[in-house]
Amino acid sequence: xKKIAIFDLDGTIIRENTFLLLIKFVLKEFPKRLKxxxxxxxxxxxxxxxxxFISRNIYKTHIYKLTKDVAESSEFIAICMSKMNKEIVNExxxxxxxxxxxxxxxxxxxxxxxxxxxxxxxxxxSYLNDNSWFENCSENKKNTLIASFxxxxxxxxxxxxxxxxxxxxxxxxxxVLVNPTNHSLNEFEKSGIAYKLILN
Numbered sequence: 669x670k671k672i673a674i675f676d677l678d679g680t681i682i683r684e685n686t687f688l689l690l691i692k693f694v695l696k697e698f699p700k701r702l703k704x705x706x707x708x709x710x711x712x713x714x715x716x717x718x719x720x721f722i723s724r725n726i727y728k729t730h731i732y733k734l735t736k737d738v739a740e741s742s743e744f745i746a747i748c749m750s751k752m753n754k755e756i757v758n759e760x761x762x763x764x765x766x767x768x769x770x771x772x773x774x775x776x777x778x779x780x781x782x783x784x785x786x787x788x789x790x791x792x793x794s795y796l797n798d799n800s801w802f803e804n805c806s807e808n809k810k811n812t813l814i815a816s817f818x819x820x821x822x823x824x825x826x827x828x829x830x831x832x833x834x835x836x837x838x839x840x841x842x843x844v845l846v847n848p849t850n851h852s853l854n855e856f857e858k859s860g861i862a863y864k865l866i867l868n
Contacts, residue, residue, distance in 0.1 A: 677773035
């Protein structure tokens with residue numbers, strides 16, 4: 669039986685939303701690479717998403733296709749890693765000798781490139797599958813992890829900041845909420861799930 673420690677990425681290990689970091693990064697980087705049309709398209713899709721004209725899945729599909737090369741660059745990964753929550757990374761390091769370390773994130777596939785830096789064993793992200801976007805959050809995240817491990821394995825501890833992770837949290841022995849919003853905190857309170865709170 670494996671004891672598994674699960675860590676969300678955005679808002680938990682990384683203090684900021686890496687997708688928003690990506691948008692800011694490519695809008696600076698694309699003009700330097702003379703990808704003016706790509707920058708315009710990123711802005712256009714972002715505006716369409718902001719006003720609800722396209723779904724989150726359609727938005728992320730287009731952004732992923734437009735930004736894949738830049739998003740998986742060492743420069744962007746370094747920016748993400750500079751936003752680490754050191755206390756949570758220390759928690760991960762303490763668990764490493766006794767647990768299988770899993771990063772489970774709704775971030776784009778660039779999150780897989782953080783696996784070695786964070787000394788994780790597995791990384792599960794959102795991804796593009798046959799032109800269809802798979803968003804690794806909520807029920808999808810829960811189902812992915814349950815399908816990826818044996819039924820005898822124990823989801824021992826789960827670090828997250830977000831109420832979207834309630835479906836997975838219900839299957840974990842311990843839950844640690846990291847700097848949650850008031851909404852997420854209230855949703856966990858209503859769920860009746862016991863949790864430890866880290867505010868830093």
